[in-house]
Amino acid sequence: MTTRAAVIGSGVMGHGIAQVYAMAGYSVSLYDLKDELLGKARQAIERSLSLQVREDVLTEQAKQEALARITLTTNLQEAVADADLITEAIPEVIDLKWTLFEQLEAYAKPDAIIASNTSTFSIGRLIEKAKTPQRFIITHFFNPAQLVPLVEIVRHEKTSEDVVQKTVEWIKQIGKSPVLLKKDVPGFIANRLQTALMREAFSLLASGVADAHEIDTVMKDGIGFRWAFVGPIETADFGGLDTWQRVMDNLAPELDKSEAAPAIIRKLVEKGDLGTKTGAGIYSYADTSVDDRLQKRDEQFLRLAKQKREP
Ligand SMILES: NC(=O)c1ccc[n+]([C@@H]2O[C@H](COP(=O)([O-])OP(=O)(O)OC[C@H]3O[C@@H](n4cnc5c(N)ncnc54)[C@H](O)[C@@H]3O)[C@@H](O)[C@H]2O)c1
Known part of the structure; x- marks a missing residue:
């Protein structure tokens, strides 16, 4: 069964993460606040995929298939309704993240994993207001996310073992190099x-x-x-x-x-x-x-x- 991913925020990090999922065969909903931002994100993804074709990493057909797997939307509810995993890549402002998480908890499937791409907030801070903390985790990609292999993973003691294991597997499946931290420290490693x-x-x-x-x-x-x-x-x-x-x-x-x-x-x-x-x-x-x-x-x-x- 195809994994369905949603990426929230199509900026510097979000568009690259969406590209990685699409290249791995996931269907991806990429959400942002305005169509104009999504248009720019799609152009950036297309440019990056074309580079991979020129460098013989991808065939033209694989590029077209990856692009076809990405749906752009400004409707958050639609973006996450069917998603198995949701990656948040909105600005590093805690109130924005808390408001978004509240919406995600309301709109997403109960077993969907919610992963944050935060670079500075601890997982404890992120889940302070969460009603379902067991499904929250940090997956910290590196810029440019479509090219740098590393993804740091940070869990909370309330994150379920199942979510941790699934996250490590999913990061491997998309061809990235996961490192699961034993402790949550500022700046990770x-x-x-x-x-x-x-x-x-x-x-x-x-x-x-x-x-x-x-x-x-x-x-x-x-x-x-x-x-x-x-x-x-x-x-x-x-x-x-x-x-x-x-x-x-x-x-x-x-x-x-x-x-x-x-x-x-x-x-x-x-x-x-x-x-x-x-x-x-x-x-x-x-x-x-x-x-x-x-x-x-x-x-x-x-x-x-x-x-x-x-x-
Ligand atoms: N830029 C980096 O090098 C880098 C590296 C690793 C992690 N991060 C982290 O990734 C996250 C995203 O960073 P970025 O550099 O991609 O940011 P960015 O400003 O380039 O993109 C954020 C996008 O989120 C959109 N967005 C979607 N929903 C939103 C909402 N509810 N409120 C406000 N904006 C909303 C914005 O319109 C914007 O397009 C941050 O948590 C950041 O700390 C960034």
């Missing part, structure tokens, strides 16, 4: 690791050790190159734990320990320079087409994803 690294990167930039391009090159051509295939804990084993004990004892006292966003970021945000979305950030994007840059990024991610699938 990935954003904690990423924030620790970015804190140090901006500290190096602020103290004039290197400019942004050099710091990014160190990551892309050095540490990041290895990290796609060897994690930080494996790196310690491979390098020798005695060596890493010395490295960490010597370097840990030298590292940045600030507890807020770096001043460089704060100043640029005050000026309205937000990065690619305004044409300037740490780098300037005045002469660059952001769409071209994103297209290039997606091509590179797609090739890496192919490489990672090889034994």
